[in-house]
Amino acid sequence: MAGVQGYRLFNVQLARKTAVSPSLLSLVFSGPEVAQMKCDSPDQRIKMLFPSEDGTPPSLPAEGQWYQISLGMPKEKRPIIRTYTLRHVDPARQEVTVEFVSHGTEGPASAWAINSVPGDAIQIVAPNAAHPEDSGGYEWTPPAGLRNALIVADETALPAARAFWKCSRIRHILRRCRLSLKSRKRATAWT
Numbered sequence: 001m002a003g004v005q006g007y008r009l010f011n012v013q014l015a016r017k018t019a020v021s022p023s024l025l026s027l028v029f030s031g032p033e034v035a036q037m038k039c040d041s042p043d044q045r046i047k048m049l050f051p052s053e054d055g056t057p058p059s060l061p062a063e064g065q066w067y068q069i070s071l072g073m074p075k076e077k078r079p080i081i082r083t084y085t086l087r088h089v090d091p092a093r094q095e096v097t098v099e100f101v102s103h104g105t106e107g108p109a110s111a112w113a114i115n116s117v118p119g120d121a122i123q124i125v126a127p128n129a130a131h132p133e134d135s136g137g138y139e140w141t142p143p144a145g146l147r148n149a150l151i152v153a154d155e156t157a158l159p160a161a162r163a164f165w166k167c168s169r170i171r172h173i174l175r176r177c178r179l180s181l182k183s184r185k186r187a188t189a190w191t
Contacts, residue, residue, distance in 0.1 A: 006135035008128040009049075009062045010037055013121045015095060017113075023155060025100045025113050026087070029124065033062070034094040038129040041138035042163035044086040047125035048098065049079035050112045058123040066125065079123065082109040085159040086126060096124065099159040140164070 012029035020026050049058035049070075058079035060066045070078050088097040100113040112122075127135035140160075142149065153161035 006131045010124045035091045036129045038127045039089045043138045043160035045137040049123040080108045101155045
């Protein structure tokens with residue numbers, strides 16, 4: 001499998017959107033290409049390509065150097081790229097979940113998440129299941145024998161912190177969890 005890239009571009013569309021808390025949205029994307037997506041770690045980073053400044057939907061080619069191609073585009077036509085945590089991937093159902101902290105409509109990604117409707121198309125750059133090795137793109141690798149861990153996260157890191165909490169291979173070290181939240185309403189994000 002020499003030459004198979006660890007990350008690749010996936011064409012997806014919004015399937016459904018759920019408000020997890022007043023400031024957290026869970027968006028589920030679907031598409032046949034998701035069957036080839038994988039997740040190597042609970043804090044797996046992905047790139048999301050949103051419509052450009054002029055509203056042009058992202059349509060970079062799936063093969064090749066997507067980033068270099070985007071840099072060659074006029075700025076107003078170039079997809080807006082943001083980094084997110086891959087919350088969950090289900091290749092069998094061809095669905096991928098990403099959580100967005102709602103910052104209002106000031107930022108392009110938050111505005112897109114708030115205003116999006118099922119069927120809206122975007123592109124995601126994520127780990128490639130055809131790549132036989134670890135694709136990288138994450139930070140936390142708990143050492144063998146770890147007995148205690150302190151995870152500190154603000155709202156933007158909540159998806160990764162939740163993923164650590166639900167990860168079966170490290171759940172044994174996360175038996176106690178203390179939340180410090182601005183509002184009790186935000187506690188629903190941990191259910």
